[in-house]
Amino acid sequence: MSGAGDPAEIFRQEAAELLEQLEQALLDLGRRPDDRGLVDTAFRALHTIKGSGAMFGFEAVAAFVHDFETAFDRVRSGLAPCSPALVAAALEARDHIRALIETPAEAEPGRGTALLAALRLAVEGADAPAAPPGVEPPGAEPEAEWLVRFHLGGEALVNGANPLLMLDELRALGSVTVTALTEAVPPLDEIDPESCHLGWQVRLRGRCSRAAIEEVFIFVSDDARIQIERLDAPATPVAEAPAAAPAAPVPAQPASAPSTPAQPAPAQPMAEKPRGEGEIARVGGSLRVQAERLDALMDRVGELVIAHARLSQIASGGEAGLTTVAEEIGRLVAELRDTTMSIRMLPIGSLFTRFRRLLHDLSRDLGKPVELVTSGEETELDKTMIERLADPLVHLIRNAVDHGLEAPGARIGAGKPEAGSIRLSARHAGAEVLVTVSDDGRGLDAERIRASAIEKGLISAEARLAEHEIHQLLFQPGFSTAKEISAISGRGVGMDVVKRTVEQLRGSIEIATRPGRGTDVTLRLPLTLAIIEGLLVRVGDGCYAIPLSAVEECVELPPPEDGRSGGYSLLQIRGALVPFLRLREVMRCTTPPDPHQKVVIITAGDQRLGVVVDQILGSHQTVIKSLSRLHADVKTFSGATILGDGSVALILDVAHLLEIGEEEGRRTRMRQAA
Template sequence: MSDPVLIFQEEAAEHLENLESALLELEQHPQDERQINVAFRAMHTIKGAAGMVGYDHLSYFTHHLETLFENVRNGSLALDQELINLVLECRDQIEGLLTRDNPSVESMTISETLIVRLTAAMPDNVSSQWDSGCATATADSETVMERIYRIDLSPNLTSFQDGFDLLPVVRELQSLGPCFVSGYLDKDFATDTFDPENCYLSLTVLLTTSQGGEALDDVFIFVQDDWRIEITDINYDEAYRLGQLFVQQGVTSAEELENSLSAKCLAEKDLTRPGAAEPEVVERTLATQNHILEQQRQVQSEPEKSIKVSQRKLDQLMDQVGELVILQARLDRFATELADEQIESLAEELTRLSSNLRETTFDIRMLPIGSTFGRFRRLVRDLAKDLNKEVVLETSGAETELDKVVIDKLADPLVHLLRNSLDHGIESPESRQAAGKPRKGTIRLDASHQQGQIVVTISDDGAGINSERVFSRAVERGLISASQNLSHAEIYQLILEPGFSTAETISDVSGRGVGMDVVKNSIESLQGRIYIDSSQGRGTVVRIMLPMTLAIIDGLMVQVSDDYYVLPLSTVEECIETLSSQVSLRDGGRLVQHRDQLVSCVRLREWFDIPGKQPAIEQTVVVRIGDDILGITVDDVVGHFQTVIKNLGKLYEDVEGVMGATIMGSGGIAMIIDVAALVGNTSGSSADIA
């Protein structure tokens, strides 16, 4: 059974995100009608839903904000910076009120204080209407065209048991405009067998309103997944044809129809009153009307419906898919060994089905990374004000999709990096102006797909990083020797070391280098890598490379002696033959000729110290991470393998070059190679950022 309160809290949280996003847009474009409507709908929906689930104080508090935005919509009130700041405070108060239906006295006192401030911000001619909650539009305001909606409601059988009732929904509809409600019992209802705890009632509502379809959607937001709800938008001519159908069926008279149409109201009597018509006749009439409007409904595209699923259930689904993939690998091996055509056919069919199921499960888990980007706009705005800086956050690639698990774990590192850019990257407006820069600094947050990976880039046009200062501080701390010759990219990577900082004083907000090792560890726990580049006086670029998912990947299985390894297929470019007579250098690396260039290579046999006879002709798999290319030399290439990633225990989690393990069809274990770690260890250019 669904918990109505939990559903309300989840939906209200989404509406608060929409409100915050709208307010931040309105801060730049105060006359944006679309964003004003978004803010109004968010407050209207939270107010109505809060009353339905018993959050009376929250409904009372949000009512005032709804009235405020109603006045902004009709032109009685203009949004300015001070009012937006106040509404953001109210938004935070609503977030706190969502936690309990009976708030504390202190919390209610805060609400009343905010209401007083809202009242003071309103013009006299508007604040006088405050208590009524319905401001009158000015005489010269634009008249909104009224439309008629026909709404068919059929609650599910257990609606009463789930805590939902028809009456609050009807009251919400009545608040949108004049409406007529007719009800009828389900055809399966029987007086001698019915259960009084079940709902057998259905409604047909004819509503005249100027609020629009989105206001109707808000009314049904908490029951749309469980109830059958059909909303039909009709004009007066089509309404007249519906009335003619009622006359033909004997439900109403021509005189009553004419009186109703002159009042712009379809009906003012109960269509199911005794003696007028049987409920079945009304149902047939409505079905006929549906047929008349079928052409119109076909023109209008129906929005895709969605449901909420808990993260736990998604994880369980992915685990089951992973077990299915392992079973499929076992069946493939079994079919190959037996050489039985029927078993091979079944194995091929299972492979097709498991692949489709895997892709579908991936699609369910994938979310646009923009859902994370949205929360950072408020962070940048508030911190910029606290630091007396002028900063704008620009984002791109918000539609880039990433596994929800990765998105959730990526939020904290991004917050830390953005705070660093604000505190120690972007200069004060006066300093920027003196340096010939615009007073307002820019931070960019970008996401994109590259070679099967997600690349998230945080860049700013601030002061940049002083590489000489970083180098000298690293020498002081004993991280490197003064005689070492490091590239700029290698120097910048030093700030990711534990406890490293170039700041003379510790900032309350952040410090570039303070806690950056935590960011690095968080990214590496997601099997990702972080690279830093900077130009002093021009800005800093931080690039994060992440896998799209941490569950199942396509891999290339390779063999070294009797051991098997898997390389992520998204990193593989091609395979070439090389001679084992080539001697590796002391650090385990060597160079091979590939497409008119020399490519660094590493032998897995030497990297993991694997015993056994080395073949005369080896296979070298050429992989790419970003702009860096590496050859990984093995004894043999086995082929494509769907890889279910299993985490290693604490004993092996720090082994360099290994990101996890997988179970093969034979029941044996194959290690999954951390290609990024090998590239970073053997290629000095892997940290360069274009």
């Protein structure tokens, strides 16, 4: 397996980012075809991929992107409009580039040729108005003559730069005359074979801009000495600049040539100034690190948290000096934990942008115009959470477009805009992140869901379910209300995967629907999967941890309630009735209860539940350890943690406790009604 330092792996990582930029630019061009900035962004991404691919040995990528770039250059030059057919062909070509980079052995033979033909047809077959003879097409560069001198840095060849490729790219811009600059070549016995001693002078005439020439040197501009000078002044009746003198060493700063008011100022080199301390700081502002190393760092921090808990327990013996050291180490451990967790946090906007392409393709396949609206892109979430959220959100979006949004004619008949709307939003709510997928479609039909569930044998015809319980049937394996099976949905696969994945992330799903107006599906997720603050409680002889983010308050259990034999009861807290559940009964404890029991009020969304425990032991930094596969079906616990004395405490699953409380409440109401 390639390591992080492997040049090919570095290229793949950078190419993935460039392909993402290319895709976003192409999708934006589908909506704003006249935006020259977007065209330039797409062209720069292609140009960079081509240069990097050739540099790192991806010849098939470089060759394909070169032809792709040539076709797209007609749009950049204003010779052809950016049509929907071109955007569609360019997106497919982008997918082919990714296949050539990631899995070249699996790339379909002949697909590249077919895609390039489609690109040429989209560009050359466009009904672009022909320019009259002698008239420049809009946006086309006028013909110009340039003088380019460049010396590569001493380490350029070692770093993979190839001057022959740069000369080839300059030749593609027009007619060129190339002269080698040999004045810096040392005697033979002093030559370093790994250093570049030659320089080049290129006289170029063609329809190209300064920016196009600068892009040739995009990978070496930091260390190279490059001078670009225009020899002919546009729209100025002056004689052509004299031919270049015999090669001379390129100075650190170009010499100032005598000029007249009509002459342009001498061109400045692209990169000749030395890097100062500030520039070095900017270059070192970010660092690419393997995800495995971050995971290993998080594991070590977790072990450090456990070791500190043990130290604190030993220091509680009363020795002042040891207690002071334990407190100082605790402060440092907390800061290290927070810093490490912040390194793993990424803005969720990096996930949202992936779905623009999905909606583009769904809109085309289903014939439904769809607009994507996003908000809260800056909301940060653990990188592992973001990676595992991708598939659930894909299923939710596909279902929203296929089942939720009406056909264009039906929308117009209902007084809605022809184009449907899918909204992705994220926001913080305490120690949770709420990710919501909303549509403005027809909403959920509870009776239709119930009828389908009865038909499939998921519930009995006599079952009485609340509306939110009916909505949860959507997440049952094999459930679907689609009348026809399509390539998008209808087989009952997907929504159960969503629920299973969200539960594995210790999250929950809420559904809110408005008949005729749309549906909101909200995923409630913890910020991180590694370390949380927990409230340690004792029930019988066992210790358990409750995520502190779900704890609202702790109160004493009043004597009247304390005297009841069990079951589902209500507690009055500041005028509000809160149901409570005895953990002793859930855990089937046989030891006698403590005389003064406590109630921990936990919340999730609008639900509140009191959990009766024997004793509250205090807060605890909880390092979450996954349960074994043998305990995968035990829903009461979401994991385990190690305490300071080496014992294990199970972490209670708040969502499951709320479900137990709701089920007990339903049974109590049924008994009372009977």
